[in-house]
Amino acid sequence: MMRLENKIALVTGASSGIGQGIAIAFASEGADVIVADLSGPEAAAETLSAIKAHGRRSLFVQTDVADEKSVSNLARVAIDEFGRVDILVNNAGIFTESLVENLSVADWDRVLNTNLRGTFLCIRAFINPMLERGEGRIINIASQLGQIGGGAVAHYSASKAGIIGLTKSLAREVSTRGVLVNAIAPGPIITPLLDSETEEWRSAKLAELPIGRFGRVDEVTPTAILLASADGSYYVGQTLGPNGGDVML
Ligand SMILES: NC(=O)c1ccc[n+]([C@@H]2O[C@H](COP(=O)([O-])OP(=O)(O)OC[C@H]3O[C@@H](n4cnc5c(N)ncnc54)[C@H](O)[C@@H]3O)[C@@H](O)[C@H]2O)c1
Secondary structure, three states, X not given: OOOOOOOEEEEEOOOOXXXXXXHHHHXXXXXXXXXXXXXXXXXXXXXXXXXXXXXXXXXXXXOOOOOHHHHHHHHHHHHHHHOOOOEEEEOOOOOOOOOHHHOOHXXXXXXXHHHHHXXXXXXXXXXXXXXXXXXXXXXXXXXXXXXXXXXXXXXXXXXXXXXXXXXXHHHHHHHHHOEEEEEEOOOOEOOHHHHOOOHHHHHHHHHHOOOOOOEOHHHXXXXXXXXXXXXXXXXXXXXXXXXXXXXXX
């Protein structure tokens, strides 16, 4: 039995990596999927054709999650085309490395604006219709670095810790009204984002990872399906960690 039959999902940053994996996994479970990404339609083509191959509807909306107007446009187009969004996955994110002593304000702003402000803007754009219908799932993609920190990633860690705080607070506000909000904090997962980390950073991280290897996208997607489906009906404000043991709570 498919676990997301007739659901409508929206995944930000779904042209690549974890977001792409979640969008396709959701389609394989019966969901129609709206793909929102900063990069253009060519980059989204692979995700869209995989969704179609599962027999589900898809829509691509080029979106900058850090930009209020762009997110308003996403919400308008998504609701016009699909009527509602049942599952919102705030996955779009960027990563840069810098020691705080060298970190430019522009880099701080860029990372915080995409990762944290972008998550807030998308939540604000989609939550009211969910509350009016009395149902919805919001899944925010944080990071294990938001839980334990990491060398040369204070700005990224701060953005992801912010997402975890936002998740908990919002969950307290809305869970009695039918909207369940949770986060996923993956460990290091093989995607283009991981490739952008320095070799030095990656070998240090590999050496300290209990499981001794980086994770795959398909080791994160089952957690997203859990949180999006009926199986996740008692998860509220949680941060689930497919992280190879990088964080043990
Ligand atoms: N890969 C990892 O090791 C890892 C670990 C923990 C958390 N994460 C988080 O998972 C999420 C996905 O990362 P990934 O590894 O798949 O990276 P990725 O670089 O493969 O994909 C990120 C996607 O987000 C899009 N994007 C970037 N800025 C955007 C914006 N302003 N608006 C809309 N889309 C935008 C990119 O175009 C890209 O398609 C991110 O939030 C990242 O922080 C990744």
